[in-house]
Amino acid sequence: MEQHSIPSTKVQRAMRFVKTGAQIGGNYIKHYSKKMVDPSTSKDQLHEDNATDVYNALSELKGSALKVAQMLSMEKNILPKQYTNKFQMAQYGAPPLSGPLIVQTFVKAFGKTPQQIFDTFEMKAANAASIGQVHKATLNGKELAVKIQYPGVADSIQSDLKIVKPIAFRLLDMNEKELDKYIKEVESKLLEETDYELEYKRSTEITLACQHIPDLVFTNYYKEFSAKRVLTMDWLSGLHLDDFLKTNPSQAIKNQIGQAMWDFYDMQVHTLKSVHADPHPGNFLMQADGKLGVIDFGCVKEIPADFYLYYFALLIPEVVQDDTTIQKIMLNQQIINNNDSAEEQQIITTAFVKMTNLLRAPFDVDVFDFGNNAYIHQIYALGEELSKIDALKKSKEGRGSQHALYINRTYFGLYSMLNVLQAQVKTGERNWKAPLIQFHLGN
Amino acid sequence: MKTQLIQKYIQYTLDHNSTPQSVYLFAKHLDMVEQDFYNHFASLESLESHIYQNWFEATMEQCSQSEPWNSYSSREKVLSVFYTFIENLKSNRSFVQFLKQRDWKPSLQWPAYLKGLHQSFLSQIQPILSEGIATKEIEERKFIDSKYVEGLWLNFLFVLKFWIDDTSNAFEKTDAAIEKSVNLAMDLMGKSPLDAALDFGKFLFQNK
Numbered sequence: 066m067e068q069h070s071i072p073s074t075k076v077q078r079a080m081r082f083v084k085t086g087a088q089i090g091g092n093y094i095k096h097y098s099k100k101m102v103d104p105s106t107s108k109d110q111l112h113e114d115n116a117t118d119v120y121n122a123l124s125e126l127k128g129s130a131l132k133v134a135q136m137l138s139m140e141k142n143i144l145p146k147q148y149t150n151k152f153q154m155a156q157y158g159a160p161p162l163s164g165p166l167i168v169q170t171f172v173k174a175f176g177k178t179p180q181q182i183f184d185t186f187e188m189k190a191a192n193a194a195s196i197g198q199v200h201k202a203t204l205n206g207k208e209l210a211v212k213i214q215y216p217g218v219a220d221s222i223q224s225d226l227k228i229v230k231p232i233a234f235r236l237l238d239m240n241e242k243e244l245d246k247y248i249k250e251v252e253s254k255l256l257e258e259t260d261y262e263l264e265y266k267r268s269t270e271i272t273l274a275c276q277h278i279p280d281l282v283f284t285n286y287y288k289e290f291s292a293k294r295v296l297t298m299d300w301l302s303g304l305h306l307d308d309f310l311k312t313n314p315s316q317a318i319k320n321q322i323g324q325a326m327w328d329f330y331d332m333q334v335h336t337l338k339s340v341h342a343d344p345h346p347g348n349f350l351m352q353a354d355g356k357l358g359v360i361d362f363g364c365v366k367e368i369p370a371d372f373y374l375y376y377f378a379l380l381i382p383e384v385v386q387d388d389t390t391i392q393k394i395m396l397n398q399q400i401i402n403n404n405d406s407a408e409e410q411q412i413i414t415t416a417f418v419k420m421t422n423l424l425r426a427p428f429d430v431d432v433f434d435f436g437n438n439a440y441i442h443q444i445y446a447l448g449e450e451l452s453k454i455d456a457l458k459k460s461k462e463g464r465g466s467q468h469a470l471y472i473n474r475t476y477f478g479l480y481s482m483l484n485v486l487q488a489q490v491k492t493g494e495r496n497w498k499a500p501l502i503q504f505h506l507g508n
Numbered sequence: 509m510k511t512q513l514i515q516k517y518i519q520y521t522l523d524h525n526s527t528p529q530s531v532y533l534f535a536k537h538l539d540m541v542e543q544d545f546y547n548h549f550a551s552l553e554s555l556e557s558h559i560y561q562n563w564f565e566a567t568m569e570q571c572s573q574s575e576p577w578n579s580y581s582s583r584e585k586v587l588s589v590f591y592t593f594i595e596n597l598k599s600n601r602s603f604v605q606f607l608k609q610r611d612w613k614p615s616l617q618w619p620a621y622l623k624g625l626h627q628s629f630l631s632q633i634q635p636i637l638s639e640g641i642a643t644k645e646i647e648e649r650k651f652i653d654s655k656y657v658e659g660l661w662l663n664f665l666f667v668l669k670f671w672i673d674d675t676s677n678a679f680e681k682t683d684a685a686i687e688k689s690v691n692l693a694m695d696l697m698g699k700s701p702l703d704a705a706l707d708f709g710k711f712l713f714q715n716k
Contacts, residue, residue, distance in 0.1 A: 164576060165588035166687050172595060173678055180575045188576070216683035220676055293678075 323488025
């Protein structure tokens with residue numbers, strides 16, 4: 066089945082879900098109008114229609130290491146310029162929570178109403194988060210942000226994926242085991258996002274480890290007012306990317322913020338081996354003095370040690386130049402496998418190395434200008450080229466480790482945001498390369 | 509005393525996995541004289557019918573005294589009653605399930621033991637809807653608007669049944685069911701495209 070694009074931003078994903086929602090609505094209409102004429106019409110056709118559409122939406126979220134090419138080859142309309150702050154709400158198509166439901170959620174979690182807990186509590190949501198909404202509250206003179214999740218989100222994710230699976234096997238022509246590993250990865254991440262207690266734990270860990278990075282600001286979480294579906298933190302000031310750019314910040318400030326963002330990811334990936342895998346503009350707040358606020362730790366990808374050793378070695382020129390090593394890496398990352406003919410292996414490897422070389426560019430220089438649109442266009446062009454390679458098109462196997470799914474998405478999000486920000490970032494020599502060189506090339 | 513008798517009745521049912529067979533046996537179990545029972549309830553059926561009614565009245569009391577109640581719209585008041593009622597019902601879930609299993613047949617719209625609840629529901633929800641009509645939140649429609657409250661009653665039964673069979677964590681799905689069904693009901697009562705369609709239909713009918 067053909068995939069034109071991977072929606073990696075929440076705008077995209079939201080649009081996919083809106084579209085899917087509309088299609089499913091259409092399926093029901095189709096079903097019920099058929100039923101009016103022929104009462105024996107069973108629901109099987111309906112379920113299949115729905116599942117196909119849901120799958121079409123989900124399949125674009127699926128990916129593998131090579132999918133990063135497609136991810137980056139997305140048509141111009143997915144260019145980072147299109148980031149907007151409206152993305153979040155539509156994902157589950159949920160209307161805002163009613164006042165009584167907010168009260169009910171609090172009573173269930175804490176045995177008290179929000180009015181009893183806080184000095185003030187605004188019943189009208191300040192903004193929508195991906196699976197909930199954010200309210201402003203005050204307590205002892207402090208401004209707080211209270212995130213409340215829609216009920217039943219976790220259940221709906223599980224049941225959506227359940228309908229999708231059997232049909233997906235048929236449609237994708239991929240064997241069950243291959244497909245399952247990607248679906249499981251996506252499912253587990255989606256489910257983790259619904260667990261605010263886990264988000265609390267992870268945010269405190271990452272905050273603690275990254276506190277020393279200059280210009281990064283984290284928010285303080287309140288354990289006593291947090292539960293599975295409620296998360297309370299200090300209100301962070303600042304503007305989202307789009308609005309921030311409208312204030313015409315100087316290049317120096319943009320660089321400063323871009324640097325903080327880059328350093329933040331560098332630290333997470335190479336030191337913590339656990340990364341905030343959802344870098345989109347809604348999760349960052351930018352302040353006029355060049356400080357970057359980080360919010361929302363819902364999606365955190367833990368990077369397995371073995372995966373790390375092979376995946377990031379691809380960013381080191383010395384390693385990629387060595388044919389034996391590169392083959393070892395390609396096999397480890399499941400980009401090629403032993404069922405491929407030698408010729409196929411060769412074609413895929415060459416294409417993959419070419420792509421990696423391009424994506425690696427920021428790591429090869431001391432200062433990289435992400436504002437360079439030519440670079441971004443080059444990535445798109447290469448992506449398109451890759452998607453036309455027959456050996457890949459015909460392949461029935463999933464290509465790439467399931468762990469790469471979120472790591473690729475992380476870097477794509479990061480590059481995109483830095484591009485929109487037009488930041489010049491010091492990306493040069495870091496000490497993480499040495500252990501990898503040592504591992505792959507010895508001495 | 510009434511409340512105490514109800515409490516004992518529930519406890520008896522849970523302990524014996526069956527309701528008392530007669531007033532005589534129930535009174536004996538409580539070490540009281542049978543005729544004392546009749547000072548409070550005419551029969552065991554009458555007692556049962558008071559159970560849900562009492563819970564509902566307690567819920568209304570609790571809601572109307574909550575802080576945001578007076579600032580709520582009719583929609584929010586109805587939502588609040590539904591949520592609070594179901595939340596309070598939690599402590600008696602086993603008993604509620606027992607009753608449903610005993611005689612809430614699929615063919616039956618609602619069993620006799622909900623009679624008292626039905627009356628209270630109609631008399632207490634109606635003022636909320638009238639208030640909504642007065643503030644134009646709810647559309648006044650001749651002959652139909654008096655039936656709104658019966659519509660909400662069906663909605664209430666749906667939610668009750670849904671909750672009894674709900675197995676989701678912390679009954680999250682029931683929350684979603686309340687939110688969605690009540691919003692739909694209130695949307696239908698409000699001004700909707702239907703009114704314009706009816707109006708247009710009437711016009712065509714009169715002018716063809």
